[in-house]
Amino acid sequence: MRYSEMELDRDVRLEAFKFLTEQMAKYGEILTASQINEGFRYHGESVFLKGTPGIFKPRILPEVPISITTVPEVPGHPRPYDDRPAEEGVMIYRYRRTGPNHPDNEGLRKAMAGGIPLIYFYGVERARYQPIWPVFVIDDDPSASSFRIMVDEAKAVMGRESWLPDSEGILRRRYITVEVQQRLHQVAFRAHVLRAYHQACSICSLRHPELLEAAHIFKDTHPKGIPAVSNGLSMCAIHHKAFDKNILGITPDYSVIIREDVLEETDGPMLQWGLQAFQDSRIHLPRRKEEWPDKEALEERYDRFKAAV
Ligand SMILES: [Zn+2]
Incomplete structure (x- = not known):
């Protein structure tokens, strides 16, 4: 990306995080697809954060996707990416099925190379998502057709410092990811029980x-x-x-x-x-x-x- 594109990319991401903070203050921790898709305006242009494919890049951004989405777990059908034991403090995100070199998968590799933060829309129930951000792609595992993802705290990306972490930053991300995973289990448990x-x-x-x-x-x-x-x-x-x-x-x-x-x-x-x-x-x-x-x-x-x- 050119410098001007990098600036734009960063600005739009920060606006997106602000937008989500506002939506969650208004509607609660879990957002419906339509609450997410209200989107926001950036210099007159509408920016949406989530599309039908799991990996989504709004038109305004030059190269790197802004969000990844997983569908809710259906009782009796484990999520496709739950098929191997996860490492503590790491989330697994499967490639788009269309192949490792699909532009969406390439986009996530660029996010990894640049240390660029993304939003993870974690499907809790049909059309209801827990937004988690910032998340970072930390590894690409072609043998398992998946990326490895970590969560960080919001304030770690709101400043002007680099988004690529030092070793202390990695430890913090691991710790926060464990906490997020525990919370997601509770959120999903409540949603499934209330639905039943x-x-x-x-x-x-x-x-x-x-x-x-x-x-x-x-x-x-x-x-x-x-x-x-x-x-x-x-x-x-x-x-x-x-x-x-x-x-x-x-x-x-x-x-x-x-x-x-x-x-x-x-x-x-x-x-x-x-x-x-x-x-x-x-x-x-x-x-x-x-x-x-x-x-x-x-x-x-x-x-x-x-x-x-
Ligand atoms: Zn009662």
Whole structure:
């Protein structure tokens, strides 16, 4: 790139990061495709950040793509790039299928050579993405048809200093990438659980996603605490807390049990209608049977509920 092109490239990227920060402040951490595609104006020209192909370069940029996108994981179908164990603190991004020398793949190689930051739109659910930026292509692995990607902190690219990191910068990127991967697992887990339960609490059917959470049957720190829908239950905040604190238990045959001393208390409507009224009721289950809570997990969790009572 000529110097003027490099300046333009840098300016547009910084504007894109600002635009995403604003969209996320307005709409939340997860953006829909249409919220991303609102785009922004740069000296009178519209700039869009995401196209249909996974690797996208807006018209205004001379050479290097601005974003990469992955589609959401479909239950039962692992993502194509999840087919080998990832190195800690590195994300894997598969080549475009059209071949290693496709211009899009070439574009990512240029991003790698220039240390140029990109945006990663990580598909969480259909047409809903978690934007992650800045991400850097750090390696090209033709034998696995994939790039290796690291995430950095936003402030590392907002100044005028070089985007190519020193060894300290690499360590920081590795550390941040691990954190981002953990967050993505949680974000995806919540999205999958809420989708399976039709965005409703499995106990009381409350339908306000902003009050809903994905409860783990086995805690995510437990060896069996996998981020699969069958290890989750969609619950409103109060029922989630009651479940975690052993005020509310769920039997392996999907019935709700309220702790005895709480059943005997006398108090206002939250206690009466929010907890006691659900004694012996059956939880609402996902339509797909393979997404129902795992019976063994419920049994082990219910034993702990009984032991705590
Ligand atoms: Zn509820």
